[in-house]
Amino acid sequence: MADLPMTFPQILIHNAKKFPPTKAAIREKDYGIWQSYSWQDYLDQVRDFALGLAALGFKRDDKMAIIGDNRPQLYWGLAACQCLGGVPVPLYQDAIHKELHYIVDHSECRFALAEDQEQTDKLMHLKDEIPRLEYIIYDDPRGLRNYKHDWLIAFTDVQEMGRKFGKENPDYFMDSVNSVKPDDLSIIAYTSGTTGNPKGVMLTHRKIADCSRGFLAWDNLGENEEVMAYLPMAWIGDHIFSYGQALCAGFTVNCPESTATVAHDQKEIGPTHIFAPPRIWENILTQVMIKIEDSAWIKQKAFHYFMKVANRVEKRRISNQPVPLKDRILYQIGRFIIYAPLVDNLGMRKIKVAYTAGEAIGPEIFEFYRSLGINLKQLYGMTESSAYVSMQKDGDIDSETVGPPAPGVQVKISEKGEVLYKSPGNFLGYYKNPEATAETLEDGWLHSGDAGYMTERGHLKIIDRAKDVSKLKDGTMFAPKYIENKLKFSPFIKEAVAHGMDREYVAVFIDIDYGAVANWAERRHIAFTSYTDLAQKPQIYDLIYDEILRVNKSLSEDPKLKNSQIKRYLLLHKELNPDDGEITRTRKVRRRFIAEKYGKLIEALYTEGQESVHVEATFTYEDGRTTTMRANLRIRDVETY
Amino acid sequence: MFYRECGNFKDSYASDMAIFPIPLDRWGFTVMLFLAFVVIPLFASEYLITNIIIPFYCFALSAFGLNILAGYAGQISIGHAAFMAVGAYSSFILYGRYGIPLIPSILGAGVVTAAVGTFFGLPSLRIKGFYLAIATLASQFIIEWVIVHVEWISGGVFGTIQAPEMYIFGWPINTAVRKYFLALCMMVVFMTFGKNLVRGQMGRNWMAIRDIDYAAEIIGVNLYRDKLIAFAVSTFYAGIAGALLCFCYVGAANIEEFNVMTSFALMGMIIIGGLGTVLGSFFGAGFFVTLPILINHSLAAFMDVVPSDILSNIEAIIFGGLIVLFLIVEPYGMARLWHTIKDKLRLWPFPY
Amino acid sequence: MNEKPEPLLRAEDIHISFGGLKALDGVSLEIYPGELMAIIGPNGAGKTTMLNILNGFYKPDKGRIIFEGKERPRHMKPNHVAAQGIARTFQNLALFTGMSVLGNIMIGRTMMMHSNLFSQALYWRFSQKEEIEHREAVEKIIDFLQIENIRKTPASMLPYGLRKRVELARALASEPKLLLLDEPMAGMNLEEKEDIARFVLDANEELGYTIALIEHDMGVVMDICDRIVVLDFGKKIAEGTPEEIKANPEVIRAYLGTAGG
């Protein structure tokens, strides 16, 4: 590894030399086709933009906020920023004003790169409030013609300036690239966390590169991979995957046309490598289930039958048991009739390796994909560790664990049961937040905040957030995440929040999957007007009831969890929304916040005999407007086994 | 179900606009070509080649010609068989009487037919729909009459010209397989040309005229020119097909071959096959050329049981019944049915 | 108002009647380069008839049309008018339902495509190159109107609102000097109206097209247009900026007196 370039600017230059112009570095679906750029194009674009930035006065260690959907230009901007020794600060594109304000202000950004008018507008609001923000650069000029400001510049104009600047200062670019050192900051990734303000995780070139290479080596990934870049650039997963790994391996990153067309674009590209949080996998599964329910009777039968076969086979394969001949034959038939076409339709036919990361995934969901023949594996990591802690190895899969520690990672479990680790990707600290850094990083050991243990196979098993794992009043272990994930296997349940800490029994909030349930309701001619209305239909309660019953049954089979069966539930009147702070941008439930906000509901769940509860809710629209609605939520009891 | 489209992406407009953008279709097409160029000549019986496949190719070509006119440009013509006759006679005259080489003769026949067709297309500039359709019958009857009455064309009172021996560069086209290759090559070449036309600007203009003619004109489509071009191209195909049919199959140009019933059958081919599709021309031709023969073959088994008179009528009943049945199953033609099945397979196991 | 440049199109004293009914009675109007003007009026005021005359679909009984300083010959066919650079959309949708959206928009470029029949049949080289060139141009329009995801959908399967948008795309594809829009927002919900209004405005301001539109929705017209011509019973009753029109008593009377819109 020593002779390999360790800073991303150098890796980029290296790639541009190494790979022929016919090999695509990055593609973007635009104007109906996949516009491809070679590594040389990549470098040229980056250089022009970097020089343009330099012309605008971008200095070493300057920060640049980057916000928008995955566009090549944004990746180029990120790289250009690094080339000048600056630090990119990617932001969640759906972040609301308050969050953006905090991060941009906190990270002291002088520059910002926005994708389009929407993002530019957000940044322009900030500019009034944060004078430090000097320039806003936008990629897509549509709708921006009336904005006439010196500090608002088009991406291509910056590049034009860069070309001019480059002519005048021919050595400037290489000089600044060479001045970037592996241990310089390469990115500040803000994690929203489930509590408090976002914290800026400082990572260096070396860390990102090491971890990226570690991943590549683990799965033997090479330059011929195709990946889809559609996850938020602010998420460390995307950064490692679409930027770190892509540059280190030289494989191709594909940017979809728009968020609406991801599934279609993915099918076209046929990625060989996927990295996605569980919610993506859940969503896809939900879509599959909806479509199957809409399909002809005979197809439904076939699907369910063969999925059962596949599940059986996969269970045996995971546990390394021989598969009976009959099942093997059935599996092959199923592969022809169902699995292969299904996988192809999902755009996953060419997948070599797929990861679910960022959250625990429900074992049923996990097994669903694996049983289709997709090599889905679990990965455990955090922004603070450059996502690099542990992951499953081919042939050594366990649906309940996240695999053995990755090479170069040490893991230990604290007395309190918290997972601590030392990873080459461990961060330098939180930006401008030494207290938090000190809390998390102790002697090089990173406190993950997750409760877990090592299994006999040497796999790390994560139970839940350490602070969330608790006991019911009767002393039964209560791991809300575990129950919620089980619930989320249902296509009708989008989110669930389980309660039970120090209570007599477990009760849950259910956030229904509006699309799936609406579809289900329409097929049964159930009229409804809105999410709230739909959620309170008795038929929907029945529908969810069955799903909970299923979970209860499965829980009852585990003696340790038998008592944590769900006793009561209610369907929420609104979807849990990161804009309202109920979940994070990566869709982690912010338990404490919910407990505060919906305390009344929780109390109702634990008040015997109470069958409904009145709520008043404030909705926040995209543009920040709010409106209040009132509703009576039903509460239902569930049988337990 | 069989389609594997994952990873089939287009990074240039050229590949996006290819005739077969889906890999499996490309494969299927290659297999069909292999069948047509290798398997059939090697393994099919002479009977099959001469009686079913050659006429099938010729009628497919002719049906495609009519499809250009009726299916793409929306100008229904039910006098199309007459144009095949023009092609047949003119190719025989060019080749047999004037000694022009075979291929140029056939092409020349196409050009002659196109000229005649354009002339008969003139009413389309004013008349539309069924009125035009019926008016095109005029071309059928006038051409028939001219061929029968002008001895220079029909070669005397017999009204029939025998096919001369065929040579291409001195190489005799005298066996079934050689004739087959002549028909096949012409068919493939012109089908390709035709497909290119209908997917290009001309095809779009035609479809625009078919869908809403005034809007097309307002957008800048030259209605008159493009309608006449449709007639010219369409009848060009009819001419080529007529020439091939007579050269490679019937062996004589005979006006009775191309009577109004053949015209109706051609119309039937494109409707049953699928209007405005290339594939439909093949399906339709297959339906109308092979099905009666197939039924006839099948019924031969009952000759001892059922009186022959009734048997022959049963053939008509089955054929008519199948037409109705196919229309009920898929009014937009077999090509649409094929596409529906294909789409289902592409999305399998999903419904959409 | 005083320093108006030479009008792009001038219609002078247009008369037309259908079976004794005077649809237009001596209407004159000008369209200036780069402007976004609207023709409004109650139902049956002769707005669509005016448009039909402007793009050559109807021949006026009397009157002249001068486009780019040249008088239009009386019997000019609509396709020749289109070739001069006048494109339009239709009140009652006139999409080619047998084609995909892409095909529909490509049709808009028919006048710019010159490869002959033979090279089209061969496709290879020249014709393919031409197709690709125009496809690129069309893709820009598709991007502009944000209809990427329906590119290959058959036009017959589109909902109403999108059809209107595709029609606009088709008209834009011909890169007209003058774009006539016949009630581009008719029958749409508020959101769709806003979308279309934005596109029309963008086409005018960003792409620089000269646009004349007919619209029922006074609100939208007042918001986006530079200049308004009001027709009533085949006569021009007012002309001016939105503010002037709003204050014009004739207009108020016409609107209150009839449709009340």
Place this chain on the structure above:
Amino acid sequence: MGRKLMYTFFALVLTLSLVAFTGQAQAAKEKKKEGPTQFVGILAYRTGPFAAGGSGFSSGMEDYMELINMEGGINGVKYVFEECETAYNTARGVECYNRFKDKMIFVHPLSTGITYALIPKATKDHIVVISSGYGRADASDGRVFPWVFPLPTNYWSQNTAKIKWIAKQEGWDGKDMSTIGKYLKGLKIANLHIDVPYGQETKPILNAMAKKFGFKVRHFPVPWPGIDQKAQWMDIVRRFKADWVINRNWGVSCTVPLKEAARLGFPRNRILGVWWCGSEEDVLPAGPAAKGYYSTNWHGVGRNFPVIQRIIDKVYGKMKGHISFTRVGSVYYNRGVYAGIINTEAIRTAQKKFGNRPLTGDEFRWAMEHLNITAERIKELGAEGFMQPLKFSCADHEGGGKVFFQQWDGQKWVMTGETMEPMKDFVRKMIEKSAEKYAKEQGIKIRDCSKVD
């Protein structure tokens, strides 16, 4: 969707069963082989506008073959025959021919169009084309058309016989050709013909004769299918004021003239039909209007012939007939029987030379050229009065049969008993000229008949 699915399923089943039947049919055909057999492929048309003719002819021929088989075959060789429906369509006819061509040695194309199409093919495939009473007139020239036999007389010959017959009706003695012109001179003959090549075929011979004998002929084309002939008839009767009308039509257009003539008061006994306009089907629909109408023929009508009686006894006695019994003895039926006799006699002739076994096309052709059906033989066959003696040669493929004349008495066809010898020399010259022209066009080497055995 459900309904559609059902229909699709139904269509599939139907198509599949069709395919399955095809297989069965093939299998069934294989089974029939017992003893030496002679295969006969029949191009029939039992549907379409001319179904009456086609069904009668094919059935007559099949019944005769059935009779031969019942009587032990031709020296032990039995007929095996199969039918193929052409619907009077040339392309389908060619298909039928190709279906049978590997097995059969002769073919009755039964349509002028199909005959034209088959001549070059059959020549190449060595299959004899017997176009009895139709097809190319100039094919009588065996030097140019070795494989075609338009027996017993072609259209041109037939027309010369017609003119002779007309002359006879006008008072000519029917023997002395030198005086015939006197009776024909100034006569107005209308040639009412269907306007397709078949109908046009006799225009040259009529023109030639008109020139030679001094009568006036005008051709009145009737457009296909000829259901409306008012205009022609008003022209014939009112303007042209014809003395005689030759009815050279086909199918429904044979019938209409009788009605029109009746309407305009034109005597039916001055209309003389071609033999394809001389069947019961042509006159019955005209009802009483047809009474008195003459037509030509080349064989007897009715059942009063031993050969027909034998068929009735043996074939219909065993319920093996191929057509409804009422039609036995009708014109088209007898025409089929006639064809059957010719086929059988030719096979017998060949067997004498080549042995009692199934024949090849070449052998059959040799037999045709050496076929000599004498009056004695006709008597042996039980066909006295049914047919005329025929003798073929290398050059003469016509056989030289005389033309019969028959008249419709309102109920049935009555043989007038007159027979007319065609003007052989006159026709022969034209035939040779036409055939030689054809040979030149097609690059056919003309056979030298003096060198053929």
Place this chain on the structure above:
Amino acid sequence: MTFFFEVLVNGLMTGIMYSLVGLGFALIFKASDVFNMAQGAMSLFASLALYGFLEQYMHLPLWLALLCTVAVMTIWAYAIVFVVLKPLVNRPPLMLFMATFGVTYLMEGIGQSIYGTQAKGLNLGIPDNTYEVAGIFISSFDLFFTAVAAVLVVGLVWFFQKTRNGRALRAVSDDHEAALCVGIPLLKAWTITWIVAGVVATVAGVAWGTRLGVQYSLSFIALKALPVLIIGGIDSITGVIIAGLIVGAGENLGEVFIGPYVGGGIQTFFPYLLALLVLYFKPYGLFGKEIIERV
């Protein structure tokens, strides 16, 4: 000159016979937008059935045979509407046209299977005498059918104007959707139309059948009616009658006075030339409903 008038008068009377066939087309087209290719086959089948009832299988009196024939045609009408057309409701007219093409095969096949292929004489005892009026010969047969056609037209007009069913049919033909809105069942309307068309076909079949004999060629009379249709306007009953007269007179005059100069036999296409001439000035026929394009 007498000759001219004779040709003209006879032509006009032929024209009436064409109108008879054309009427069936027009009726069906008007009510269901179907261009019924099977009209000729319907006439054939009707005449075959009539012959069957009269002579071949039964020996019914004429009135009863006619009644039975109409009953048979009614069965056909039901079969066609419910088996063929119902699944094809709201399909493009071309598909329906093709379906009737299939029906043609069915009818011909079934008809000839039952009644045989040979031509049959149909004698209804209609006198076929010729009368001379001012030097013009007129057949009583033609006169009879001229009268029948006239009665039929009057009957149809009465049916459409005065009866409830007839008015419903007119509503359907004017606007399918509107008719559905006011509660006129489309299928019922279609069935009635097809029955009426069957009756018209029967009359045409009898008229032509007695002239030509009952045989396959009867189905060709449909071809003769086509130019009549487009001259008159496909959906106009008046148009069909008048156009029939024009075509009848035109083709006969053409054949007699122009034919000899060009070689004759121009009857087949002469009406089409007439049609083209008419359509040049009136693209929707003389009385056809013009389709106005709204932009």
